[in-house]
Structure formats: structure tokens, C-alpha cells
Amino acid sequence: AQSVAQPEDQVNVAEGNPLTVKCTYSVSGNPYLFWYVQYPNRGLQFLLKYITGDNLVKGSYGFEAEFNKSQTSFHLKKPSALVSDSALYFCAVRDPSGSGAGSYQLTFGKGTKLSVIP
Amino acid sequence: DGGITQSPKYLFRKEGQNVTLSCEQNLNHDAMYWYRQDPGQGLRLIYYSQIVNDFQKGDIAEGYSVSREKKESFPLTVTSAQKNPTAFYLCASNKPGQQETQYFGPGTRLLVL
16 A cells, blocks of 8 residues: 655745755555645645656746655755745655556645745 | 636535535546545545546545546535535546646535534
8 A cells, every 4th residue: 555654744944945845655666756735725736746767856836856765755845935835735646556546546645834934 | 726627615514415516627637536635634535537437436435426427527425424524625637647647626615514
């Protein structure tokens, strides 16, 4: 079974400082990994994904994430945080080696609330 | 939120009542999904459909039902058997293929009167 852990319920960072939101995963095969952002009372917006290739993935709004297979991690990063980055962030994993329709399912972490302080 | 619409934005359910949440997409996506979001629990999969006239139970299907009669539409019914329906419900869709990104609608918040 696949699973995702986001070890921090909340991350606080000062505006202009670098930010990191952590994610670790567990799958039986090679993972497909995704990051989404959610603003209050809104749906999830896609930020970036890792499928294969370069371990550093760049996405929307200046975000990037680094895939680390040995540490089974996919941490989200941004060099300089903005107040407008304050939101709820979700990491998700899909295990393409799973059987049948289950290989299409996304499993989400519980989310990390990011607060950027002016 | 792209080409996925959900209605209504807010829905109130009386005890013992069935209610239906609408999800429509104009992205020509084959696969559609329903998730339930509760505070601190992330998203949990209720039902999914990879193709018209076929759907599968997710992790928390009890008390819910779906249909997929058209490619564009995947309505979710919250039945009276669902004893704790208060949550934020999100619909998603994607193109065929395991590498494809799921895109989400704006959500429906269901409250119990």
C-alpha cells in the first residue's frame, strides 16, 4: 500500500526567507509524486510533479521540489517566500506498479499549513 | 480550477435526507474522482471512474453512491446511511494515463441542519 507523510502540521517563515515543506512517501515501486496548494474554501491547485528524470522539478509560482529516492522524500521549496504563499500544501503519491485501477489512485498527505509572516 | 465545475457551493442536508452533489468537466477527461476533505485528515477517496458506465469504490465509499452516464458528469449522492456527512467535497479529473495530473474543481461544502 502507498502512503504519504507530511510531518509538520504548520510551517511559519518570514517573508523573503527560503521555505521548505516536507514530504516523505512509501510505495512498492517507483513513485509518481505531486504537490498541490489549497487556498481557503477553494479546490486544490496543481504546483508540480515528478515522474522521472531530473530529481529537481520546477513548478508554478517559483516553487520547486527535490526527489530523493534514498530518503524517500519529495520536499517542496521556494527561495524567497511571499505573504501570498500562505496556504495549505498537500503532497500526493501514485504507485504505477500497483494492480489494476489502483495504480491510478492518488494518496494524499494530511497537509501542511504554511504561514508567511510579513 | 480550470474546466471543472461543482455545484452547489454550499449544501444543507436534513437528517435522513439524500443529497446529490454535481460535478461537470469540459476537459474531455476520461477519469473522474470524488474526495472528501476533513480538517487535519487530508483528502480521502470516495469513488472513482476511469470510463463511462464504470466506477470503483475508494477508501471511504460507505454511505455514498455515484453514477457515470456521461463522460462530462460524475454526480455524488450522499445517502442517509452516511452518518457524518459534514465535510468539504472535491471532484477531480484527469486524462488517461498514470503520469497524468489530476485537476480539481472548486468544491462543495456540505453541512447538516
